[in-house]
Amino acid sequence: MPGGCSRGPAAGDGRLRLARLALVLLGWVSSSSLTSSAPSTSSTSFLASAVSAQPPLPGQCPQLCECSEAARTVKCVNRNLTEVPADLPPYVRNLFLTGNQLAVLPAGAFARRPPLAELAALNLSGSRLQEVRAGAFEQLPSLRQLDLSHNPLAHLSPFTFSGSNASFSAPSPLVELMLNHIVPPEDHRHNRSFEGMVAASLRAGHALRGLQRLELASNHFLFLPRDVLAHLPGLRHLDLRNNSLVSLTYVSFRNLTHLQSLHLEDNALKVLHNGTMAELQSLPHVRVFLDNNPWVCDCHMVDMVAWLKETEVVQGKARLACAFPEKMRNRALLELNSSHLECDPILPPSLQTSYVFLGIVLALIGAIFLLVLYLNRKGIKKWMHNIRDACRDHMEGYHYRYEINADPRLTNLSSNSDV
Ligand SMILES: *[C@@H]1O[C@H](CO)[C@@H](O)[C@H](O)[C@H]1NC(C)=O
Numbered sequence: 001m002p003g004g005c006s007r008g009p010a011a012g013d014g015r016l017r018l019a020r021l022a023l024v025l026l027g028w029v030s031s032s033s034l035t036s037s038a039p040s041t042s043s044t045s046f047l048a049s050a051v052s053a054q055p056p057l058p059g060q061c062p063q064l065c066e067c068s069e070a071a072r073t074v075k076c077v078n079r080n081l082t083e084v085p086a087d088l089p090p091y092v093r094n095l096f097l098t099g100n101q102l103a104v105l106p107a108g109a110f111a112r113r114p115p116l117a118e119l120a121a122l123n124l125s126g127s128r129l130q131e132v133r134a135g136a137f138e139q140l141p142s143l144r145q146l147d148l149s150h151n152p153l154a155h156l157s158p159f160t161f162s163g164s165n166a167s168f169s170a171p172s173p174l175v176e177l178m179l180n181h182i183v184p185p186e187d188h189r190h191n192r193s194f195e196g197m198v199a200a201s202l203r204a205g206h207a208l209r210g211l212q213r214l215e216l217a218s219n220h221f222l223f224l225p226r227d228v229l230a231h232l233p234g235l236r237h238l239d240l241r242n243n244s245l246v247s248l249t250y251v252s253f254r255n256l257t258h259l260q261s262l263h264l265e266d267n268a269l270k271v272l273h274n275g276t277m278a279e280l281q282s283l284p285h286v287r288v289f290l291d292n293n294p295w296v297c298d299c300h301m302v303d304m305v306a307w308l309k310e311t312e313v314v315q316g317k318a319r320l321a322c323a324f325p326e327k328m329r330n331r332a333l334l335e336l337n338s339s340h341l342e343c344d345p346i347l348p349p350s351l352q353t354s355y356v357f358l359g360i361v362l363a364l365i366g367a368i369f370l371l372v373l374y375l376n377r378k379g380i381k382k383w384m385h386n387i388r389d390a391c392r393d394h395m396e397g398y399h400y401r402y403e404i405n406a407d408p409r410l411t412n413l414s415s416n417s418d419v
Pocket residue numbers: 021078079080
């Protein structure tokens with residue numbers, strides 16, 4: 001784990017620098033008799049609340065944050081905070097903790113006494129979160145919108161959204177959940193698939209049954225785990241843009257009767273199958289977005305083209321175009337008919353590549369053979385000479401005998417010599 005080892009000291013350094021920065025800022029703030037964050041707070045109560053974790057006083061504001069009681073908003077943005085401020089004001093409804101260095105969100109990271117009963121929108125986007133532990137969002141009874149996007153989430157507890165009491169999970173109040181671009185760099189991932197980890201957190205305890213909007217864009221998803229959507233029956237908007245989905249064959253949309261928009265742009269879809277198309281067609285309100293997928297226009301595309309020509313479900317269907325095979329590239333799907341859509345019977349692409357491979361192997365064997373011949377050239381020369389000599393001897397003998405046999409005058413001699 002070289003990455004893990006080299007990261008430790010660096011993070012320590014950062015924290016030290018941050019602490020120093022905080023001290024400097026604290027000194028500056030108190031000496032300038034508090035002009036910035038908390039308009040209605042005296043500098044003594046500000047210092048008291050910064051030092052201890054006493055119940056917050058109304059009107060106070062955490063260090064490095066900006067608070068507006070009128071707008072019920074607290075912003076601690078681009079401050080390199082390493083933990084969630086302890087003294088969040090109880091009126092907070094919108095909390096922005098974006099652009100920080102939180103790293104880990106422990107259980108009950110927002111649990112306060114009294115609880116933050118009003119907190120409805122929490123934005124943790126781009127705060128370098130690597131780990132979100134079980135029950136991190138516990139005791140936030142009004143939390144409707146949560147944005148965890150742009151964090152390299154290597155560890156996402158299955159009980160992130162359902163609470164840490166695994167045997168009993170109350171429904172989560174979440175309505176909108178943004179998990180865009182949360183895929184960690186390759187070397188920080190576990191054996192277990194990233195898709196599986198995210199899916200487990202969405203499934204746990206059936207807690208997200210009230211969720212209406214789920215964004216999972218830009219996560220390198222290769223597949224959508226089979227039964228995730230069955231646990232999210234309230235979904236109205238599902239965003240899977242900019243992933244690597246190859247097929248939807250094993251995904252069931254059947255029970256998402258409220259689904260209104262399904263974003264599948266910029267994936268790796270090659271074709272939609274009958275089952276998928278029938279399910280999408282049966283949803284009453286859905287709009288599907290399919291742009292920028294590498295559609296393969298061969299005989300398997302016939303059903304999809306027929307469906308596209310009729311359906312109103314697909315938005316911008318005239319823009320959909322073939323990517324393969326080469327001769328069909330950029331042809332609009334809607335303008336194809338079955339006479340264009342054929343499967344090359346001679347060589348499917350996989351076989352073509354295997355022929356190329358075979359050719360390379362044969363060429364290599366040939367080259368090695370020639371090299372061996374070249375290196376052995378002296379021995380081979382000698383061997384050739386030997387053979388030639390042997391042949392010559394033999395041929396001469398033969399020739400000699402032939403001449404003898406052919407010459408009637410010598411026939412007697414030859415028969416004598418044979419004896
Ligand atoms: C946060 O950290 C980055 C790099 O470590 C630094 O460039 C930036 O100035 C810091 N921001 C604040 C508000 O301290």
